[in-house]
Amino acid sequence: MNQVTFPVRIPVGHWAEIAITWLTDNFESAFDGVSKAVNLLLVNIDHFFNWVPWPIMIAVISGIGWLLAGKRTAIFTAISLFLLGSFNLWPEGMSTLALVTTSVFISVVLGLPLGILAAKNNKFDLFLRPILDGMQTIPSFVYLIPAIMLFGIGNVPGVMATVVFSLPPMVRLTNLGIRQVDAEVVEAGMAFGSTPWQLLMKIQLPLALPAIMTGVNQTVMMALSMVVVAAMIGAGGLGYKILYSIQRVNLAVGVEAGLGILFIAMVLDRILQGITKHQEKAIFKEQ
Amino acid sequence: MKEDGTLFPSSSRLAEINSMENQDTKPKIECKGLWKIFGPNPTKIVNDWDDYKDLSKTELVKKTSCVVGVRNINLSVRTGEIFVIMGLSGSGKSTLLRCINLLHKPTAGSVVIDGEDITKLSTASLRNLRRQKIGMVFQHFALLPHRRVIDNVAYGLEVRGIDKNKRYEKAREMLELVGLQGWERQFPHELSGGMQQRVGLARALATNPEILLMDEAFSALDPLIRRQMQDEFIRLLKVVNKTIVFVTHDLHEALRIATKIAIMRAGVVEQIGTPAEIVLNPKTTYVAEFVKDLPKAKFVTAGDIMEPAEKWTMPVNSTVDQIINKMDIEGLWYAYVVDEHQRIKGVIDYRNLSNGNGKLREDMIEGSYPSKSQQTFLEELIKMAAKTSIPIAITDDSNRLVGVVTRERLLSTLSS
Numbered sequence: 001m002n003q004v005t006f007p008v009r010i011p012v013g014h015w016a017e018i019a020i021t022w023l024t025d026n027f028e029s030a031f032d033g034v035s036k037a038v039n040l041l042l043v044n045i046d047h048f049f050n051w052v053p054w055p056i057m058i059a060v061i062s063g064i065g066w067l068l069a070g071k072r073t074a075i076f077t078a079i080s081l082f083l084l085g086s087f088n089l090w091p092e093g094m095s096t097l098a099l100v101t102t103s104v105f106i107s108v109v110l111g112l113p114l115g116i117l118a119a120k121n122n123k124f125d126l127f128l129r130p131i132l133d134g135m136q137t138i139p140s141f142v143y144l145i146p147a148i149m150l151f152g153i154g155n156v157p158g159v160m161a162t163v164v165f166s167l168p169p170m171v172r173l174t175n176l177g178i179r180q181v182d183a184e185v186v187e188a189g190m191a192f193g194s195t196p197w198q199l200l201m202k203i204q205l206p207l208a209l210p211a212i213m214t215g216v217n218q219t220v221m222m223a224l225s226m227v228v229v230a231a232m233i234g235a236g237g238l239g240y241k242i243l244y245s246i247q248r249v250n251l252a253v254g255v256e257a258g259l260g261i262l263f264i265a266m267v268l269d270r271i272l273q274g275i276t277k278h279q280e281k282a283i284f285k286e287q
Numbered sequence: 288m289k290e291d292g293t294l295f296p297s298s299s300r301l302a303e304i305n306s307m308e309n310q311d312t313k314p315k316i317e318c319k320g321l322w323k324i325f326g327p328n329p330t331k332i333v334n335d336w337d338d339y340k341d342l343s344k345t346e347l348v349k350k351t352s353c354v355v356g357v358r359n360i361n362l363s364v365r366t367g368e369i370f371v372i373m374g375l376s377g378s379g380k381s382t383l384l385r386c387i388n389l390l391h392k393p394t395a396g397s398v399v400i401d402g403e404d405i406t407k408l409s410t411a412s413l414r415n416l417r418r419q420k421i422g423m424v425f426q427h428f429a430l431l432p433h434r435r436v437i438d439n440v441a442y443g444l445e446v447r448g449i450d451k452n453k454r455y456e457k458a459r460e461m462l463e464l465v466g467l468q469g470w471e472r473q474f475p476h477e478l479s480g481g482m483q484q485r486v487g488l489a490r491a492l493a494t495n496p497e498i499l500l501m502d503e504a505f506s507a508l509d510p511l512i513r514r515q516m517q518d519e520f521i522r523l524l525k526v527v528n529k530t531i532v533f534v535t536h537d538l539h540e541a542l543r544i545a546t547k548i549a550i551m552r553a554g555v556v557e558q559i560g561t562p563a564e565i566v567l568n569p570k571t572t573y574v575a576e577f578v579k580d581l582p583k584a585k586f587v588t589a590g591d592i593m594e595p596a597e598k599w600t601m602p603v604n605s606t607v608d609q610i611i612n613k614m615d616i617e618g619l620w621y622a623y624v625v626d627e628h629q630r631i632k633g634v635i636d637y638r639n640l641s642n643g644n645g646k647l648r649e650d651m652i653e654g655s656y657p658s659k660s661q662q663t664f665l666e667e668l669i670k671m672a673a674k675t676s677i678p679i680a681i682t683d684d685s686n687r688l689v690g691v692v693t694r695e696r697l698l699s700t701l702s703s
């Protein structure tokens with residue numbers, strides 16, 4: 001192979017190393033705190049999901065599906081979850097659900113205010129845009145390394161990497177949803193003397209809700225797509241099963257765990273879409 | 288009879304009205320040198336307007352990416368007035384209206400409400416002003432689609448922090464006023480366009496604002512309700528002394544409800560005046576073209592064209608000779624006899640008077656005569672004038688003679 005020489009060598013990688021090292025050195029306690037909080041949340045949700053007896057869990061999730069998306073979704077949910085259990089993957093499934101729930105929860109808590117801010121401030125929007133693009137296009141493996149450096153091995157860096165990947169749609173769709181609200185309706189709110197907070201809570205967020213729910217849905221799907229990657233740095237659940245099956249070239253386990261993830265994804269998608277439709281109906285009851 | 292021949296209302300009478308109004312009421316809303324340019328770097332356009340003034344709208348957009356919303360507007364609206372902004376689509380009516388409550392921030396100039404330049408207000412004071420003083424009806428209704436009708440109407444009260452029972456009570460009252468009782472629980476899209484517009488009206492009225500900004504507020508109503516709204520609703524507002532700025536592109540609507548009209552064209556005000564002034568004395572060819580085919584009889588009132596009362600007035604205690612003398616000088620066939628309070632006692636016919644130094648006798652005074660109020664449209668006067676040759680007495684509420692309209696005056700007005 002030819003040795004190509006460039007006049008300069010820009011050591012970006014080295015700088016990144018320095019930056020991350022500097023962060024870990026100087027903000028260790030902060031990252032520790034975040035790590036503990038996230039872990040606490042995840043562990044509790046995980047314990048809870050695994051503590052609830054499976055028939056009750058299936059009944060509850062199907063019930064929610066019924067309420068929000070109708071009978072067909074409820075039946076679909078019950079069958080899917082039952083199949084998951086029948087593959088002998090119930091605990092792993094619940095762990096994955098806990099991982100996804102935690103990541104999505106954090107993404108929503110961070111993404112909603114960021115989206116609102118971006119909608120209200122064009123400069124912030126412009127600043128945020130390339131960062132969000134980066135978060136989604138840089139292969140997720142790349143930020144596993146800093147995640148490990150900052151949060152160690154285990155579930156927490158897995159959640160963090162998942163949040164990084166699944167946060168952008170939440171921010172984007174919140175931003176878009178608020179910007180899409182009819183300008184004259186917003187003006188009406190202002191003409192009657194709403195404070196910015198009143199405008200947000202009484203007009204903009206309610207009208208942006210369908211878009212925001214679409215954002216949540218996408219965030220959930222992104223999070224699910226990350227479970228295998230997260231397993232590489234120590235997260236458990238179905239992702240770990242798949243990783244295991246790859247390492248052992250065990251097709252049977254791989255297929256079952258893969259189907260398990262698919263079931264969870266389809267159930268969550270159906271239910272969330274149901275909510276979105278429900279919201280749209282409540283707001284624009286045309287049909 | 289003396290032929291006058293000049294166009295009415297006479298300038299002296301207008302001056303009189305103006306000075307009267309000046310004394311009575313201070314301006315409620317004033318726009319001074321108001322500009323609104325949309326686009327990047329709008330102040331440059333204002334400052335260097337001379338460089339741009341010859342460009343057409345499209346040329347201006349091409350060159351600067353800017354659009355002129357309104358340009359150098361000066362106007363003043365008095366308390367209790369219904370000030371109508373009239374013009375074709377795109378002439379800047381809505382833009383001007385939105386500048387008044389600063390939904391559009393003016394590029395230059397000021398908006399003064401009750402003597403205060405509101406472009407200088409803090410955000411909080413501006414919010415208060417909007418909450419307390421100004422209500423707005425939007426051209427495309429701008430109802431909140433996710434809220435029931437009653438919560439739409441109560442919105443202004445809600446953001447003020449009024450508790451639920453009170454604001455619902457008020458909202459119900461307003462819905463009744465616009466004829467929508469029983470629709471409280473519906474969502475806006477379940478209502479017809481006209482009904483939605485009335486919800487918008489009720490919403491603007493609910494906070495009981497001193498100023499109402501109404502953008503084509505009746506445009507979606509069917510003709511019957513529209514007429515009813517124009518007549519009843521506007522009259523109601525006049526009584527409670529609200530100041531209204533009303534945007535329309537319908538000249539007939541403007542003439543029907545306005546106390547003052549501003550005619551706009553391409554972002555500038557072409558003429559401001561009373562409906563009669565606009566119809567009778569258009570200042571520019573554009574305005575003239577606008578009002579050309581108008582049936583004046585429908586929009587000009589007796590008060591706009593009547594002759595001053597003095598010429599026709601005879602005190603009841605005059606001698607017959609005095610009366611004959613005055614009627615000869617003025618060239619009158621008829622005159623009105625009034626008491627010491629200017630109240631009409633009757634009309635006298637020159638031909639029934641016989642020379643003599645005696646007092647006016649009862650039998651010389653005819654008790655029946657044609658009379659109308661100042662607000663009567665010429666249409667009505669014409670009908671009356673066809674039946675009698677006696678000049679029509681224009682009277683106020685206590686039957687005092689304030690002016691006279693002759694057939695000649697009517698004809699000269701209508702034929703001009």
Ligand SMILES: Nc1ncnc2c1ncn2[C@@H]1O[C@H](COP(=O)(O)OP(=O)(O)OP(=O)(O)O)[C@@H](O)[C@H]1O
Nearest residue numbers: 325354355356375376377378379380381382383536
């Ligand atoms: N937000 C805006 N941004 C850019 N240009 C605008 C904006 N609002 C209005 N304009 C422009 O300003 C001009 C005046 O518009 P405006 O809405 O005031 O007209 P209008 O007289 O109310 O017309 P209509 O009868 O159709 O409602 C138009 O040329 C319009 O394109």
Ligand SMILES: [Mg+2]
Nearest residue numbers: 380381382426
């Ligand atoms: Mg308009």
